[in-house]
Amino acid sequence: MSLIGRRTALSLRRQRRHSRISISTSSILDSIKQDKPQTSLLDDKVDIAIIGGGIAGTSLAYHLAKQSNKKVVLLEKSELTAGSTWHAAGLVTLYHPGINIKRLHWHSLNFYVQVEKETGQQIGFHQPGSLRLATNQVRLDEMKYQMTRAGWNKNPQKLVTPEECKELCPLMDIEAANVIGGLFSPCDGHIDPYSLTQAIAIGARKHGAKLHQKTEVTKLDLKNDGSWDIGTNQELSTQVLS
Numbered sequence: 256m257s258l259i260g261r262r263t264a265l266s267l268r269r270q271r272r273h274s275r276i277s278i279s280t281s282s283i284l285d286s287i288k289q290d291k292p293q294t295s296l297l298d299d300k301v302d303i304a305i306i307g308g309g310i311a312g313t314s315l316a317y318h319l320a321k322q323s324n325k326k327v328v329l330l331e332k333s334e335l336t337a338g339s340t341w342h343a344a345g346l347v348t349l350y351h352p353g354i355n356i357k358r359l360h361w362h363s364l365n366f367y368v369q370v371e372k373e374t375g376q377q378i379g380f381h382q383p384g385s386l387r388l389a390t391n392q393v394r395l396d397e398m399k400y401q402m403t404r405a406g407w408n409k410n411p412q413k414l415v416t417p418e419e420c421k422e423l424c425p426l427m428d429i430e431a432a433n434v435i436g437g438l439f440s441p442c443d444g445h446i447d448p449y450s451l452t453q454a455i456a457i458g459a460r461k462h463g464a465k466l467h468q469k470t471e472v473t474k475l476d477l478k479n480d481g482s483w484d485i486g487t488n489q490e491l492s493t494q495v496l497s
């Protein structure tokens with residue numbers, strides 16, 4: 256077989272693998288009875304299935320749908336944010352000594368602002384900034400180390416002197432607290448995790464992802480060809496390319 260012939264055959268095989276989704280008639284009838292959007296159950300191709308509609312799954316759905324032309328589906332057994340996202344304290348920070356996590360934090364801070372603008376869904380993002388205090392040399396060294404990681408992504412975080420700490424927080428007695436330095440992160444703040452997840456979900460849908468709530472994944476079978484069979488309580492049986 257020629258190279259082009261092999262490619263065509265491979266592509267045809269991939270297309271066939273994508274299209275193996277079966278939906279039982281009863282689940283469609285159930286969805287009509289329960290007034291659910293039945294069209295969302297009628298996809299015949301799924302490239303990516305995400306299980307769980309917390310902040311992680313929803314954000315994954317947004318980014319994958321936006322950055323690829325793949326069919327993305329999210330399956331949530333209850334409703335979006337029903338898990339620990341709903342209980343989250345809501346603090347967001349840029350502080351982290353690891354380069355990759357720090358990059359993710361920086362992306363997140365910018366993404367939250369962008370997704371609010373993009374979707375019009377308010378997320379309750381307040382950014383008063385955060386001031387971390389060092390009252391011993393070990394803590395100050397840790398802050399300096401953290402700042403060496405900041406160079407990988409330019410951002411407004413900076414080390415501050417005890418006097419600058421006082422300016423930022425005039426009520427503080429820096430002598431009594433033995434403050435020898437601090438780290439100021441002006442972008443840090445607080446977000447309502449529920450509203451944020453809903454905003455990201457709106458964006459994910461806008462970019463083509465399908466989000467199914469009240470859909471619990473009950474079965475995951477890895478097939479010999481590397482794809483997955485996913486069973487749910489909605490009797491939606493999906494095959495996904497690994």
Ligand SMILES: Cc1cc2nc3c(=O)[nH]c(=O)nc-3n(C[C@H](O)[C@H](O)[C@H](O)COP(=O)(O)OP(=O)(O)OC[C@H]3O[C@@H](n4cnc5c(N)ncnc54)[C@H](O)[C@@H]3O)c2cc1C
Pocket residue numbers: 306307308309310311312330331332333334335336337338339340341342343344345346347446447448451470471472473
């Ligand atoms: C803005 C924000 C601020 C935060 N601030 C803090 C903070 O200050 N301090 C802190 O400690 N943490 C904080 N967090 C983190 C938070 O506490 C959680 O760790 C985080 O939200 C977990 O998200 P998750 O998507 O991984 O999990 P979850 O939110 O738990 O989502 C998992 C989802 O999976 C679903 N699910 C489970 N099994 C199935 C199945 N079989 N089929 C289908 N669905 C299923 C669940 O119903 C659930 O909705 C914050 C998070 C956010 C978004």
